[in-house]
Amino acid sequence: MENLKISSKDIAYNLVHLPQLVFEVTDACNLRCKYCGYADLYEGYDKRENLKFPFHKAKLLIDYLHVLWQENECGGVVEPVSIGFYGGEPLLNVPFIEEVIAYLEGLPPVGKKFHYNMTTNAMLLDKYMDFLVEKEFRLLISLDGDKEGQGYRVDAAGRNSFDRVFANICLLRDRYPEYFDKFVMFNSVLHNKNSVESIFHFIKNTFGKEPSISPLNNSGIRKDKVEEFQRTYRNYAQSIREATNCEALKTEMFIKEPGTKLLLDYIYNESGNVYYTFNHLLNSSKHLSYSPPTGTCTPFSKKMFVTVKGRILQCERINHEFALGYISDKGVELDWDKAAQQHNGYVFRYERQCRSCAHRKACSQCVYQIDDIQEETTKCNSYCSDKQAEQMNTYCMAYLDRHPELYRRILKEVVVRG
């Protein structure tokens, strides 16, 4: 497996073709959500200090990338780069966002087309919606369903944020219906004050959108908060089973339903009938037979995340101790060799387990989501024996037998992107 280790060349390639650059605009937030990844339940993140990302550091990073992009520009090729604004609540630092966009749009063209996205709690949406619409932001609004479901999303005084958030979303929908239709999505967290059914139907019936629903993140829980976490946590599949009309909900949710999602993964990974691209089908290059241990993304192959303190990470979902570089007042400190070595060091800890894992060719386990990654005896959360894989395959085929139309629908209607 030695030749599967990445090198500085891979880091360079990924930076040249970076699909997404995400700024942690501020670590401040105007809500105090109980289950927030930066709140009491979790550990492993920088302390929240109400900081704002300084524009001069963002400029240093953009200039650093722009030079790389300019050096590697090829005629006619225009690659999309998504510029993400993350929080805290990003709308608490709109001047920074405006400066970044103005700066990007003033740079000489280098074969990149920028578009913008943001996850927001919508508390300040009424104030900034004109700007967001003008720049065609892909907006992901966090809303946990109806007022009761929104119960953990409270302001500093402990008041439920639902009324204000709901009013702001309705205002956006009414004032900019085309934008709302095209660019707005919803994200909801499942917990013990809502259910998949209540979230799904509330948002679909009210706004005509199907929300992404996620359970609470079960990685990085503080040891003294485990009980509290367990009380708040609600299992996604169990919540669907408890729905008033479970089968109708499953049909409506299609691939958002866990059983159908499992079948989707099975069809994509095991049937031998699905290929992503012509090159994948031809499989003529070593690039596609590349199968390193675990499903961890190589740094910057999908995104770069920069914290409000200037730490450079490969994703916002991983612990800050795994930073690959940082932005100082003088410039970007990112050692490509060191970043590659760090990645190889963590990923190859699981090499032996991967060799005998039945999911090794379709793994989606990020090593940075394994809590005991620093321990010598660390074990992969997603290890799958041949027997378990066989059981899973049997389950998928039995599920397909009960819903035979799903094979055709998945082949025709589904698109999976990383």
Added chain:
Amino acid sequence: MNTMKKYWLVLSPDTFIWLKGENGLLYQSVNHTQVPFKNVGTIKSLAGQLDDIDNLYRVELTEEMLQQPEVNGWVRQIVDKQCGRLLENNGTGNRPASMKPVLKLQDGVKYYEWLHRQGIDGCVIQNLHEVVFYLNGSASGDDVLHRQLVYPSTTDAVADREKVIRFVKESKVSPFLSKLSLAGNLLVFPHLEEMAEELQAICPVKLYITVEDALNGLPQLKEWADKLSVQILVNDFPSLEMLLDANGWCAGLQFTLVVTSVQTYEAATGIINKYGLEHVELVPAYTGENLPFFEDCIYPDAGELAGVSLSKKDIFIRQTLNVTDFGKLYIEPDGKVYANLDNAPLGMIDDSPHDLVYKELTEGHSWLHIRDQEPCRECVYQWLCPSPSNYERVIGRPDLCKMAMGNEA
């Protein structure tokens, strides 16, 4: 109470079923066995149900059906050749199921067109795998061969070196670009070695030169062969023997021997054996006068199609793209760029490789030229045949086949 036994016939997910009128064919893509059958009567009804993707490749059979000799023989062949299984339907609900081999290519041309409309289409260029540059013509070139394989023409035009280098540099953004071919009378192309080395730093380079031209510059050829991959094109076998007799360093060379008749085939194999040549490919070529040779020796017949060994993926590839042409651009010395030299040019060397690739994928007739036209699309062997080739274009026939509509089952 009806106690008649019932069965499930379920095909393997590696088995293809093709139904064309009264002809049917099952092809098992792991053990490469075939079950040709007449698609009539009860079998037609059963095969039609198997072919419906929503039936999960299974069909219910009654004992009465199985007692019909045609059905019984058909099912027995399916089971014996491991194209499928016959299981008793005991009514417990444990029905067998299988996923019919249907390709889902997620990001095909429609996706590229969608990206293009958004003004973002960076991934299209990744479909560029090889560029063939004809740098000039040659007195030993052949304009008919030039349309069938990598072989110099007789043109007087000479490529612009700077434009070649620029084109390659613009192409390197494709991580799948794996070969650059330089063809022509390379011995007279100015600063060839310098250019080839510059290109080699970007992508592996291969030189193509006729044996007649090679004989005019053996010392130079040896120098190139020490650094680069060199393919000698042979349409004149005495010249090849001269080359082989003249030096003892041919180990690094590779050879294309053009075969146009049974006699030239025998001559070619005689030389291969006499000199112990390695790295040789024999390539049949149409001369305009040797159609009988093609009909006798090249056109596939039922026996050859029955012996085909293709995997499921091989079949998917043939259903999707042209195996010979896909990913390749040919650039003539006058700067015209082609996806296939028998089709109209896509553009000029001054255009961006990205734009040329996009144009070929969305408007072209080469890379995605598959065997989906008459008469092949009415034939059950449609996807067991090779992709449409230059021979068909040069000969002017839509197929090179002895199958008389292909259905000899």
